[in-house]
Amino acid sequence: MHEIVDRVRHITRENERLFQRLIEGERRFRGLAKAVWKVQEDERRRLARELHDGLGQTLTALTNQLERLQQKLGERDDAAELAPRLADSVEMARLALNESRELSRLLRPPVLDDLGLEAALSWLARTLEQRAGLRVELTLSGLAERLDPDLETLVFRLVQEALTNVLRHAGADRAQVAVSRAGGLLELRISDGGRGFDPDATLVGRETATGLGLRGMRDRLELFGGRLEIASAPGRGTLVSAAVPLLEAP
Numbered sequence: 001m002h003e004i005v006d007r008v009r010h011i012t013r014e015n016e017r018l019f020q021r022l023i024e025g026e027r028r029f030r031g032l033a034k035a036v037w038k039v040q041e042d043e044r045r046r047l048a049r050e051l052h053d054g055l056g057q058t059l060t061a062l063t064n065q066l067e068r069l070q071q072k073l074g075e076r077d078d079a080a081e082l083a084p085r086l087a088d089s090v091e092m093a094r095l096a097l098n099e100s101r102e103l104s105r106l107l108r109p110p111v112l113d114d115l116g117l118e119a120a121l122s123w124l125a126r127t128l129e130q131r132a133g134l135r136v137e138l139t140l141s142g143l144a145e146r147l148d149p150d151l152e153t154l155v156f157r158l159v160q161e162a163l164t165n166v167l168r169h170a171g172a173d174r175a176q177v178a179v180s181r182a183g184g185l186l187e188l189r190i191s192d193g194g195r196g197f198d199p200d201a202t203l204v205g206r207e208t209a210t211g212l213g214l215r216g217m218r219d220r221l222e223l224f225g226g227r228l229e230i231a232s233a234p235g236r237g238t239l240v241s242a243a244v245p246l247l248e249a250p
């Protein structure tokens with residue numbers, strides 16, 4: 001009898017120890033995964049700046065120079081022949097400049113670092129409407145104060161991915177985004193009235209079968225102690241909702 005009690009005690013202690021190791025391992029894994037994600041965001045920030053400052057400045061100079069040539073052209077005999085071509089070149093240079101700026105902002109909008117989530121989401125909504133004709137109705141509450149920068153990035157990327165999905169897959173011309181602060185949680189909902197899909201089949205399917213967007217969102221949220229839910233069915237629109245704690249668990 002004594003022996004059995006001893007053994008049970010031993011096994012319980014051993015279990016406890018293994019459990020602690022598991023928790024420790026999980027914590028280290030989360031830390032590592034977060035670090036990888038941060039490096040990725042830093043790299044995006046660096047690329048965005050390089051694109052803006054490097055390519056952007058060269059294209060600005062090119063545009064200016066072409067415009068100066070355009071002004072001087074009037075004095076020459078062959079102006080009539082060259083003018084349309086030069087006008088085309090100016091137009092192309094301006095286009096390339098605008099595109100490089102936009103790409104830079106989409107990679108990592110400076111407004112997210114400078115002004116925070118509220119301003120960055122408004123910018124995203126405006127850009128999607130102007131660029132792609134997607135009307136985004138934003139309802140934001142409790143975001144006046146800045147949040148943890150990593151959390152701001154997480155939420156911005158989530159909304160960006162969900163809205164990109166609406167554009168690419170939903171066939172809808174409007175979407176609703178709601179972000180609110182409730183108690184210790186940040187809650188978000190992104191919905192559309194588009195063609196919908198079967199989320200279970202999509203998320204359970206093989207890694208390579210579909211894109212990484214939704215899976216990536218779910219995994220990243222879990223790193224922050226949050227959860228992702230998708231409600232959708234063919235023909236019935238899509239609702240992506242998530243909740244994430246404002247303070248990280250210790």
Ligand SMILES: Nc1ncnc2c1ncn2[C@@H]1O[C@H](COP(=O)(O)OP(=O)(O)OP(=O)(O)O)[C@@H](O)[C@H]1O
Pocket residue numbers: 165166168169170171192194195196197202210211212213214215238
């Ligand atoms: N709002 C939506 N409306 C309709 N279908 C959607 C919507 N969001 C996602 N889907 C479906 O779920 C699939 C998986 O989406 P997910 O974002 O994971 O991948 P993706 O957009 O195809 O590729 P990626 O995001 O990696 O570029 C999509 O291919 C699409 O079929």
Ligand SMILES: [Mg+2]
Pocket residue numbers: 161164165211212213214
């Ligand atoms: Mg996607």
